Amino acid sequence: MKNLPLAKVYQLLEPGPVVFLTTAAKGRANVMVMSWHMPVEFEPPRIACVVSNRNFSYAALTATEECVIAIPARGLAAKLVKVGNVSGRRLDKFKAFGLTPLPAARVAAPLVAECFANLECRVIDSRFVPDYGLFVLEVVKAWIDPGQKNPKTIHHRGYGAFAVDGPIIRLKSSKK
Amino acid sequence: MKNLPLAKVYQLLEPGPVVFLTTAAKGRANVMVMSWHMPVEFEPPRIACVVSNRNFSYAALTATEECVIAIPARGLAAKLVKVGNVSGRRLDKFKAFGLTPLPAARVAAPLVAECFANLECRVIDSRFVPDYGLFVLEVVKAWIDPGQKNPKTIHHRGYGAFAVDGPIIRLKSSKK
Numbered sequence: 001m002k003n004l005p006l007a008k009v010y011q012l013l014e015p016g017p018v019v020f021l022t023t024a025a026k027g028r029a030n031v032m033v034m035s036w037h038m039p040v041e042f043e044p045p046r047i048a049c050v051v052s053n054r055n056f057s058y059a060a061l062t063a064t065e066e067c068v069i070a071i072p073a074r075g076l077a078a079k080l081v082k083v084g085n086v087s088g089r090r091l092d093k094f095k096a097f098g099l100t101p102l103p104a105a106r107v108a109a110p111l112v113a114e115c116f117a118n119l120e121c122r123v124i125d126s127r128f129v130p131d132y133g134l135f136v137l138e139v140v141k142a143w144i145d146p147g148q149k150n151p152k153t154i155h156h157r158g159y160g161a162f163a164v165d166g167p168i169i170r171l172k173s174s175k176k
Numbered sequence: 177m178k179n180l181p182l183a184k185v186y187q188l189l190e191p192g193p194v195v196f197l198t199t200a201a202k203g204r205a206n207v208m209v210m211s212w213h214m215p216v217e218f219e220p221p222r223i224a225c226v227v228s229n230r231n232f233s234y235a236a237l238t239a240t241e242e243c244v245i246a247i248p249a250r251g252l253a254a255k256l257v258k259v260g261n262v263s264g265r266r267l268d269k270f271k272a273f274g275l276t277p278l279p280a281a282r283v284a285a286p287l288v289a290e291c292f293a294n295l296e297c298r299v300i301d302s303r304f305v306p307d308y309g310l311f312v313l314e315v316v317k318a319w320i321d322p323g324q325k326n327p328k329t330i331h332h333r334g335y336g337a338f339a340v341d342g343p344i345i346r347l348k349s350s351k352k
Binding site for chain 2: 008014036037039046048127134155156158161164167168172
């Protein structure tokens with residue numbers, strides 16, 4: 001995995017891919033699936049995301065205020081749905097579904113080796129958690145896997161249907 | 177345009193399409209482009225989105241607390257970039273770029289006739305606007321154009337590059 005400049009992080013999340021969110025608390029790592037996220041700042045990259053208190057990861061996220069957002073490409077879709085269908089309460093989902101946790105540099109939550117990008121995050125604002133489950137994260141370190149060329153991300157449409165990235169079009173824009 | 181049940185609205189926004197946001201204040205409608213949005217609740221559908229105070233639409237949105245999110249398909253990409261490249265401060269962007277405003281049912285902001293879905297929204301929470309430009313919206317009425325079959329949405333990757341929806345894959349999921 002190679003360092004990714006923080007100024008480029010929003011380009012990964014702005015298109016709306018479904019992602020993994022990992023946490024680690026009390027010596028135990030977990031991974032969930034998340035689709036409700038968006039950038040709120042370019043640099044430092046800040047991200048708003050929703051993690052419900054019904055998710056097992058919620059307790060670890062609120063206790064440690066750290067997580068990793070790991071972005072899967074199309075080949076991980078089947079594993080992703082399996083991860084999303086069960087709780088980590090009684091299951092080591094990394095082991096059960098063949099995902100490889102790797103140590104992160106700045107947070108205790110693990111990277112996911114199979115993902116083409118991994119974003120190490122800290123919670124910087126929890127004021128909106130009670131009303132919306134909305135956490136504001138800041139990305140403190142970002143990794144990209146140069147071995148995965150032109151990864152196609154996947155976009156959840158509900159009930160296990162996903163749109164895979166199709167053609168890329170380029171239009172003349174004066175904006176980020 | 178046909179009514180869309182509110183329970184289905186999250187399925188339109190969860191995949192992360194780039195959208196139009198329309199407002200109307202002082203007898204004047206405007207349209208901007210937005211990529212920073214996410215669902216925060218299924219039903220009633222609630223949406224968090226970022227509108228910067230550098231956007232001309234910001235004043236209308238804060239004053240009226242109403243807007244429309246209009247979702248374009250691939251054919252509107254060129255117009256969308258034009259809308260995103262200029263401010264509405266001195267230009268009627270509907271007229272300049274050939275977009276057709278239609279009256280909405282519940283808000284003063286207009287629908288965009290060319291979009292395959294239109295979501296009439298009210299601002300329900302502005303507490304996070306000072307820190308993040310983050311508005312929480314509730315969708316009060318949703319429209320879908322049954323004439324546009326299988327619309328392909330577009331996902332912004334930065335600097336005028338967009339991923340167009342490719343193939344749809346269906347996997348067995350127990351979750352929304």
